[in-house]
Amino acid sequence: MPEKQKILVVDDEPQIGRVMRTSLSTRGFDVRIASDGEAGLDLFNDWHPALVITDLSMPNMEGLELCRRIRLVSNIPLIVLSVKSEERVKVQALDAGADDYITKPFGMDELLARIRAALRRSTAAQPKSPGVFEVGDFRIDAAAHKASVKDHEIHLTPKEFELLLYLVQHPDTVLTHHKLLGAVWGGDYTEQTEYLRVFIGQLRKKIEPNPASPRYILTEPWIGYRFNPGE
Secondary structure, three states: OOOOOEEEEEOOOHHHHHHHHHHHHHOOOEEEEEOOHHHHHHHHHHHOOOEEEEEOOOOOOOHHHHHHHHHOOOOOOEEEEEOOOOHHHHHHHHHOOOOEEEEOOOOHHHHHHHHHHHHHHHHHOOOOEOOEEEEOOEEEEOOOOEEEEOOEEEOOOHHHHHHHHHHHHOOOOEEEHHHHHHHHOOHHHOOOHHHHHHHHHHHHHHHOOOOOOOOOEEEEOOOEEEEOOOO
């Protein structure tokens, strides 16, 4: 039998913990629950889960700090759950290292879809060979500076190539404007969102079947972008 994928749930609401344990366990996951951030961090270090789901508002250590601590040592998927729906709070969580953000109350089908996408992302982000990333419809050879979509090579400027490479390395992940600008342009440009809009527009013209209705680079309003690599 294949080993079950481990999911750590960190939430101080006992009812949420019970529902998550039951629902995820019946779908084949190995689930453990922690009731606050400090206990969650201890369990993360001891148990080494494949994915962490955390609330934001908790005693001892809040969810944002837990995300930051985990990101110091691991790139595993982090999904934040919260009753807070403000864009500012979502951006804070994503910039702290979360891969996704779901507002309570939520449907289990939605959560499972986000879990599957996050786990696919963590697998896809690993290069198939040195410097070569293949995910969905895309193949990127970083060393040769070549990119293709559905086996058709596309010609990109150096900055377009950097941007696409970063997107391919983070599929199915909400990437804030701040995070994308910092990763591709550097720390001095994290407020220059107009740079990003221009280059995303240029990239869409080269990779999208219909740039006016994108299927690969999806806009997360007021937050950033999510890269859908296709099948």
